[in-house]
Amino acid sequence: MTALLVAVALVAAPAPRPILISVDDLPIASGKLHPDPAERLKITHELLAVLAKHHVPAMGMVVGKNHPTPGDEALLDLWLKAGLELGNHTYSHPDASKLETQAFIADAEKERAWLAKFLAARGKTLRYFRFPFLDEGDTREKLDALRAYLASSKQTNLPVTIDDQDWSFEDDWVDARRKNDTRAMAEVAADYQAALRIHVEHFEALSQKLFGRPVPEIVLLHAEEVSAAQWNAFFTWLELTGHRFASVDEVLADPAYQTPQSYVGRNGISLWDRIRAERRNADAKAVIAKFLDVQIAAWNRGDLDTFTHAYADDATFVSPNGFNSGRAAVLERYKKKYPDRKAMGHLSLEIQETRLLEGDEFTYFGDTVPGHIQGASVAAKWKLVLDGKPPASGRTLLVLRPKGDGWEILQDASM
Ligand SMILES: [Zn+2]
Numbered sequence: 001m002t003a004l005l006v007a008v009a010l011v012a013a014p015a016p017r018p019i020l021i022s023v024d025d026l027p028i029a030s031g032k033l034h035p036d037p038a039e040r041l042k043i044t045h046e047l048l049a050v051l052a053k054h055h056v057p058a059m060g061m062v063v064g065k066n067h068p069t070p071g072d073e074a075l076l077d078l079w080l081k082a083g084l085e086l087g088n089h090t091y092s093h094p095d096a097s098k099l100e101t102q103a104f105i106a107d108a109e110k111e112r113a114w115l116a117k118f119l120a121a122r123g124k125t126l127r128y129f130r131f132p133f134l135d136e137g138d139t140r141e142k143l144d145a146l147r148a149y150l151a152s153s154k155q156t157n158l159p160v161t162i163d164d165q166d167w168s169f170e171d172d173w174v175d176a177r178r179k180n181d182t183r184a185m186a187e188v189a190a191d192y193q194a195a196l197r198i199h200v201e202h203f204e205a206l207s208q209k210l211f212g213r214p215v216p217e218i219v220l221l222h223a224e225e226v227s228a229a230q231w232n233a234f235f236t237w238l239e240l241t242g243h244r245f246a247s248v249d250e251v252l253a254d255p256a257y258q259t260p261q262s263y264v265g266r267n268g269i270s271l272w273d274r275i276r277a278e279r280r281n282a283d284a285k286a287v288i289a290k291f292l293d294v295q296i297a298a299w300n301r302g303d304l305d306t307f308t309h310a311y312a313d314d315a316t317f318v319s320p321n322g323f324n325s326g327r328a329a330v331l332e333r334y335k336k337k338y339p340d341r342k343a344m345g346h347l348s349l350e351i352q353e354t355r356l357l358e359g360d361e362f363t364y365f366g367d368t369v370p371g372h373i374q375g376a377s378v379a380a381k382w383k384l385v386l387d388g389k390p391p392a393s394g395r396t397l398l399v400l401r402p403k404g405d406g407w408e409i410l411q412d413a414s415m
Helices: 002-012 037-053 070-081 101-120 140-152 166-178 182-211 225-240 248-252 271-300 304-309 327-337
Strands: 017-026 059-062 085-088 217-222 243-245 311-319 322-325 346-362 368-385 392-403 406-414
Touching: 017 070, 017 225, 017 248, 037 070, 037 225, 059 070, 070 085, 070 101, 085 101, 101 140, 166 182, 166 217, 166 225, 182 217, 182 225, 182 271, 217 225, 225 243, 271 304, 271 346, 271 368, 271 392, 271 406, 304 327, 311 327, 322 327, 368 406
Parallel strands: 017 059, 017 217, 017 243, 059 085, 311 406
Antiparallel strands: 311 322, 346 368, 368 392, 392 406
């Protein structure tokens, strides 16, 4: 009986999940709210006290424009003296999608050079970089260039997996606290805790789905007054819900963080959302290729009705000789041009490029997430082999629209 109870207890208590606490915009985020050096020092002491109380090996990400004075540099020193690691979060906190590649690199490099020197004077090395707004660029070219810059300057991108909106509570918190409005403070506190918990649960459910196991997480927090007031309750909740505060090295060593992905978008998102979007997009491209295979197979057995069924009711067909609107007109055109099985020959299609049309969407909390795939375009080469005739070939550009679980052709420009 006792052995059984022990066994049940062992099964019921999984190993705590490692979680990295990363704190952005050091030394003080929302600097406009806290110009007073004494207040900046007080917030810093309070943040470090909560981290120490819960034995959190946090990463602090430093923004150059946030430490204009020697007093601010002294705040960074306090983080180092607490045994915490500092990383580069650029000089002016620019958005990679809104800046030219070289201008973004110059901004990141300006702070890297300063921070590397600051750390070297204290026997430390700069290792990590974080993209402001988690935005890694809106084109593949920019993403690749920024990754090459980080590699050449020996900075490792520190992603976020639990992307939340903790910073959005700062204004209301400071306003309520300054008015000594305890009721408003309690409301902000309750909202902060609820929002953070929902984000942790959401992203942990997502990583469980992606990897089929509990994965170490990286939560994004900010160096601000509301954090100083709310972290103790949040960290206590994390401890009670099976988490263990872990170092950057331990968390990043998990293979989940080596998952290849090259997501690009106009807004920054969680690493898990990046990986999910890449997998979803690869799946969508495979479904499109299959959809076109099935359509071509219909042609090659002489089934023009099924072949034409791939077109939307309101599809248009554009060729060098004309413009046909509607599926019925498309079918008519094919029937005229290919009156029998012999005239249809053997068709093949070689896809050269598939692009998916998608845009960012926003959750109720204001988090950016990859939007649904709204359409796709396919550039392909076609070839028609006919008995006793030289083969015909050309190119086509198809515009596709989702239909149920599949797709339909909305526009077909064949030449
Ligand atoms: Zn930031």
